[in-house]
Amino acid sequence: MSPIQIGQLLHSSIQSFTFGCAIPKPEMPHFGAFVKVPIQNGTAHAIGTIYNIVLEDDDLVRQIVGNQDTPIEIIQDQRQRQMPIEVSVLTLGYMQGTKVRTGLPPQPPLTLSHIALCEHTEIAALTSDFNFLRLIFQASDAPTDELTVRVLEQAAQAHPNRAQYLRTAGQYLAQLMGNDFQRLDTILRRLESLL
Amino acid sequence: MSINIQAITHQIQDAGNAIADRITQHSKLIPAALIQLNAASAMQDLHAKAEIAAASREWSGAKPTGENVAATFPCPAQTPRATVIAVDGSQIYPDKHSALQYYLLNIGAFIIQIGSGEAPTVVRNTVLAASNEDVLVDGRMVTVPLVNLRRTVAEMEGLTELSLDTGTASPHPVVSLIDGPIALRTQGEGISARETGYLYNRHLKAMDRLADCDCALAGYVDQPGGSPVLNLLWLSSFEIDALDVAIEAKEPPFGGVSDRAVFQKHLGPGERSAIFQTTSGWNEPYRKRTLQERANQTHSIHIFYLNVSLVAETPVVVRVEIPEWIATNPEQIALLHATLVSQSQYTAGVHYPYALARADGEAVIQTQDRTVVENMLTRELLKKNIVPHKSAKLKLKGSTRPKRRKKRR
Numbered sequence: 001m002s003p004i005q006i007g008q009l010l011h012s013s014i015q016s017f018t019f020g021c022a023i024p025k026p027e028m029p030h031f032g033a034f035v036k037v038p039i040q041n042g043t044a045h046a047i048g049t050i051y052n053i054v055l056e057d058d059d060l061v062r063q064i065v066g067n068q069d070t071p072i073e074i075i076q077d078q079r080q081r082q083m084p085i086e087v088s089v090l091t092l093g094y095m096q097g098t099k100v101r102t103g104l105p106p107q108p109p110l111t112l113s114h115i116a117l118c119e120h121t122e123i124a125a126l127t128s129d130f131n132f133l134r135l136i137f138q139a140s141d142a143p144t145d146e147l148t149v150r151v152l153e154q155a156a157q158a159h160p161n162r163a164q165y166l167r168t169a170g171q172y173l174a175q176l177m178g179n180d181f182q183r184l185d186t187i188l189r190r191l192e193s194l195l
Numbered sequence: 196m197s198i199n200i201q202a203i204t205h206q207i208q209d210a211g212n213a214i215a216d217r218i219t220q221h222s223k224l225i226p227a228a229l230i231q232l233n234a235a236s237a238m239q240d241l242h243a244k245a246e247i248a249a250a251s252r253e254w255s256g257a258k259p260t261g262e263n264v265a266a267t268f269p270c271p272a273q274t275p276r277a278t279v280i281a282v283d284g285s286q287i288y289p290d291k292h293s294a295l296q297y298y299l300l301n302i303g304a305f306i307i308q309i310g311s312g313e314a315p316t317v318v319r320n321t322v323l324a325a326s327n328e329d330v331l332v333d334g335r336m337v338t339v340p341l342v343n344l345r346r347t348v349a350e351m352e353g354l355t356e357l358s359l360d361t362g363t364a365s366p367h368p369v370v371s372l373i374d375g376p377i378a379l380r381t382q383g384e385g386i387s388a389r390e391t392g393y394l395y396n397r398h399l400k401a402m403d404r405l406a407d408c409d410c411a412l413a414g415y416v417d418q419p420g421g422s423p424v425l426n427l428l429w430l431s432s433f434e435i436d437a438l439d440v441a442i443e444a445k446e447p448p449f450g451g452v453s454d455r456a457v458f459q460k461h462l463g464p465g466e467r468s469a470i471f472q473t474t475s476g477w478n479e480p481y482r483k484r485t486l487q488e489r490a491n492q493t494h495s496i497h498i499f500y501l502n503v504s505l506v507a508e509t510p511v512v513v514r515v516e517i518p519e520w521i522a523t524n525p526e527q528i529a530l531l532h533a534t535l536v537s538q539s540q541y542t543a544g545v546h547y548p549y550a551l552a553r554a555d556g557e558a559v560i561q562t563q564d565r566t567v568v569e570n571m572l573t574r575e576l577l578k579k580n581i582v583p584h585k586s587a588k589l590k591l592k593g594s595t596r597p598k599r600r601k602k603r604r
Contacts, residue, residue, distance in 0.1 A: 060552065066543025073307050074541055074549060076314035 003116035007087060009037060012108040015139075017048065018088045019115045029053070029087055032150025034118035034126070036095065037109040044096045046105040047118060047126055048089035049151050051142035055085055089115075090139050090147075092132040100125035102132045120158040127155035130172040137176065145183060148173070149190045156194070163195050221452045228425060228449045228457045235431040236265035247438055248430050249474040254442045256426030257471035257498065260522065264427070270465030271529040273537045276310040276367040280410075281550035282354040283374040283558040284346045287565050288339050289330060294583030295572050297325035298337060300346050302353045303557025305550050306361060309534075315550075317557050320353055323568070332390065340384035344391075347379055348398050354412075355401040362408040369410040370534045374551050377414030377516040378496050380477040395480050402494050406486055406520050411527040415535065415551055419514035422447060423473055423498070424454045454500060459510045462502040465536045467515075470499045470522050481518065489520050497522035501532065503539035503546045511539070511546040 006029050007021030017037065021029065029035065029050050036045040061078060064070055094105035100122060118126075126132060136148055152169045159165040170188050177184040235241055241259055248254035287299040300322045307315040324330060330337050350373055358371045379398050381391050405412050429448030433441045449457075458468055473496050481494040497517050504511040515535065521527045538548035576583050 060542065060556070063542035063545050067541055070541065071309075072312045073309065073315055076312075077307070077553065080314050 003036075003119070005114045005116050006035070007115045009109050009111055009113040009115065010086065011111065012037075014091065014104050014108050016088060016090050017046070017109055018086050021085055021087060021115075029115075029117070032147060032154055034123045034151075034154060035089055035115050036118050036122065037089075037113050037115050039094065039105055039107050039109045039113075044094055044105065046091050046109055047093045047095055047100070047122065048091040049136075049147065049154075050087055051090045051139070051147050052088040053085065054088070087115075090136065090142055092135050093126045095122060095125075098125075102126065102129070102135070104135075123155055123158035127151075127158065130169060133169075133172065133176060145187055148187055149194075152191060153194055166191050166194055220450060221456060224449045224452050225457055225460055228428060228452060229460060231428040231432060232265045232424075232457070232461065235428055236263050238431055240435050241427075241431055244430055244433075244435055244438060245427060245474075247435070248442050251442050252476075254426070254430070255423065255475045256430065256473075257423035258474055259427070260470045260472060260497065262469035264424075264469050264471075265461075266469045267462055267466045268468075268532070269463075270467075270536045271533045273309070273533040274368060274530060276308070277370060277530065277534060278361050278365050278367055279307050279309060279370045279372065279534060279538065279548075279550045280354065280357050280361060281305045281372040281374070281548065281554040282350050282357070283551065283554040284350045284353075285558045285560045286342055286346050287560055287568065288342055289336055291336050293569075295325075295569055295576075296330050296336065297323060297572065298330065298342050299323050299560070299568060300342075300349050301558050301560050302346075302349050303554050303559070304353060304357055305553040305557060306357065307550055308365075308367075309537075315553070317553070318353075318357065319557055320349075322349070325572075333387070338385065340381075341386050341390065344379060344381060344384075344386065344394050348394050348401075351398050351401040355404050358405055358410040358412075359408050362410050368530050369408075370531060371405060371410040371412045372548065372551055372554075373412075373414045374555060375414055376416055377412070377518070378477055378481055399480065399484050399494060402481075402518060403484075403486065406489060406494075406518070411531045411534075412518060412521060413531050413535075414516035415548060416514040416516060417547060419455050419500075419512075420453055421514075422449070422452065422454050423475075424468075424471060424500075425449050425452060425457065427471070455512045455514070458500040458502070458512045462500065462510065462512060464502060464505045464507055464510070466502050467532050468500040470497050470517075470528070472497050472519070472522070486520060492520045492523060494518040494520070499528075501535060503536050503548075505536070505540065 007019040010018045010020050012018070019037075031050055031053065033050050034047060035050060036047045038044070039046050064074065064078065091104060093100060093102045095101075132151075133148060136142065136151065137144055152166060156162040156165045156169075170191050173184060173187060177187075238244075241264065245256070245258040248256065249258055282302060282304045284300060284302045286301065289296065289298040302320045304318040305315060306318070332338075332341065354371050354373060358369055362369045379395060402412070425448050429444070430438065430441045462468060478496050481496050484494045485491045486493065495518065497519060499515050499517075500512050501515050502510045502512050515531065517528075517531070521531070535548055538550055539546040541549040542552070573583055
């Protein structure tokens with residue numbers, strides 16, 4: 001079965017890429033989800049995690065917002081309009097054949113490439129060690145702490161022993177963030193609530 | 196910026212003074228026009244005067260219908276269920292300097308089922324015209340006025356198809372709206388009689404079909420210019436045996452004040468004016484087209500002014516253009532009146548029908564759309580080993596104009 005395509009690439013760099021898609025549905029991309037996009041003429045895929053979703057507005061929306069009594073048909077119309085919904089992805093690794101590597105890919109994906117959700121096996125391969133967390137912590141414009149929790153929650157579901165995976169992740173984070181006890185404590189408490 | 200701002204500083208001041216003077220002058224003339232409107236409403240011979248003037252063919256104005264010319268009509272209640280279909284069009288004009296000889300029409304439509312709770316639908320129809328038949332007229336490149344005319348016909352045909360589809364499927368009344376004037380207007384634009392006749396024929400055929408499906412058809416003119424009603428009022432101020440002076444007058448009546456300015460003072464929130472028939476030359480083909488199935492009524496274009504604002508301090512007066520078979524149907528007039536006022540309340544502080552605003556959004560062609568079309572056309576030509584060449588002027592234009600840089604993270 002071919003993976004479900006969820007959007008097309010708007011712009012990209014080695015470190016991140018942004019794709020556009022229709023109004024998010026419950027099964028559509030969400031914060032922390034793992035996605036992939038073809039690179040190098042389709043011989044490889046960049047893999048990343050969604051760190052931001054932006055719903056753009058325009059003057060018409062602003063003027064409607066000022067109206068007190070908007071009919072349901074107008075609300076429905078605004079929700080289905082072809083407004084640009086921009087989904088930003090932080091690149092965490094890349095995949096050539098079945099081999100998955102953590103780190104930045106050799107080339108960025110090209111405009112209009114199709115984005116798909118990652119399979120569980122791909123997520124498990126990328127997150128089998130915790131080096132990908134370093135890339136999240138190096139990201140300057142992502143909500144790092146929230147993203148870490150959500151990404152680990154997603155990753156844990158792809159591993160056979162979910163609880164053990166989260167405990168090991170906590171130990172790795174303690175090494176990575178040892179000098180920032182307050183933030184570490186917040187993240188660990190969040191992970192604990194997932195157990 | 197390439198304008199020499201310093202050089203026009205004094206001109207700006209002069210222009211500001213001239214505009215302010217004109218507004219002041221007009222505001223002084225509006226009360227006189229309102230007095231004449233009330234006076235005309237009591238005249239027994241007003242219809243006769245308008246008939247005589249219209250028969251002269253030199254006079255262009257608004258002929259009264261059965262309604263009192265000074266009457267105002269409050270907004271009727273909106274029907275709980277109705278379908279509104281709005282159509283608008285835009286185009287890429289042909290460019291003689293471009294290597295790609297083509298033009299493009301994009302017709303956008305928006306269909307909303309009022310009171311249904313359902314999401315509206317949008318339809319787009321894009322036509323790329325590049326054949327010799329499309330782009331060459333008597334061996335010359337098709338002109339901008341002709342492309343505009345073809346777009347207007349395409350809008351009416353698109354509206355007709357959608358109205359027929361919806362009208363036959365829906366038990367509720369259908370309002371069919373076009374952005375701008377409803378009729379084709381071709382005067383002094385250098386378009387051949389053969390082409391004009393062909394386009395009028397298509398336009399009238401589309402309107403025939405709309406009349407058959409009983410849709411409330413209207414053209415919505417925002418910020419309308421012109422003064423057909425004031426021409427009538429000016430005419431009314433003359434005795435019936437001295438109308439020649441009014442008919443042959445070269446100066447605009449009431450110092451060039453527009454009908455809109457007068458009706459802004461005359462119409463209350465949500466009110467419409469009386470209905471008038473326009474006597475302009477462009478209306479002749481519509482006047483002559485009789486509809487056998489509608490007691491020999493015609494498509495003759497009628498107008499009324501409508502205040503779509505419900506705020507007394509900020510009236511927004513527009514002109515609504517309708518064919519005779521709507522003008523003589525009080526139920527359809529009430530439906531149009533209520534729908535247009537209601538549709539104009541959805542955006543705070545901006546009174547414009549939502550359906551038309553959305554149709555415009557679907558029709559509009561952005562600069563980047565043009566670039567995409569031309570890149571695709573260029574690739575197609577390259578496949579055939581033809582390298583399209585721009586004119587030297589266009590090449591230099593591209594290289595000497597400042598380019599905007601897009602900011603990106």
